[in-house]
Amino acid sequence: ETGVTQSPTHLIKTRGQQVTLRCSSQSGHNTVSWYQQALGQGPQFIFQYYREEENGRGNFPPRFSGLQFPNYSSELNVNALELDDSALYLCASSSQGSEGYTFGSGTRLTVV
């Protein structure tokens, strides 16, 4: 079975720009969650998508938004980038009702 794949692996953006990160979930998984991991810290929950709808959200402003597609893949969009948005963005997939995630390797975003 294929794991979770994320693209791109690295990205450099300028403050104020917009960015889209992509994620393909593991085969058989219908739920996708996004996390932000700052250097030296644990992942922070951004939101989760199930059946193409957001069904949980952490303490992130509305400029963080997402989509889930019929094939369960997902996008994370961040508008009006700020320097503090520089982090590793992790996508994780799971089956609804199951315990534990399968994580992708992440997208390293640098905002300059």
Add this chain to the structure above:
Amino acid sequence: GNSVTQMEGPVTLSEEAFLTINCTYTATGYPSLFWYVQYPGEGLQLLLKATKADDKGSNKGFEATYRKETTSFHLEKGSVQVSDSAVYFCALSDQGSGTNAGKSTFGDGTTLTVKP
């Protein structure tokens, strides 16, 4: 809200030494508990889990027991190897409703270095 507190690192051990990484949690409900491992340049991998009190999760020689009375889930391994060098994260998941649905709460991670 939910929180996870991990033993601060870094932890440096010699090969074949005994490992303990402490983890305590605060949660309003009855969460499931997890340990994840992150190798350099990679995402997190699920190491083990426990879904109810007194359950023991185990994998690859690592073990952790869900202790409700002490709200702890300490990670242990009897004999570490150089290949165990990584960052270890304790996490909890409370399959609640509303905005917390699907959320896992992670500790800040403990870096383990095992020397030959």
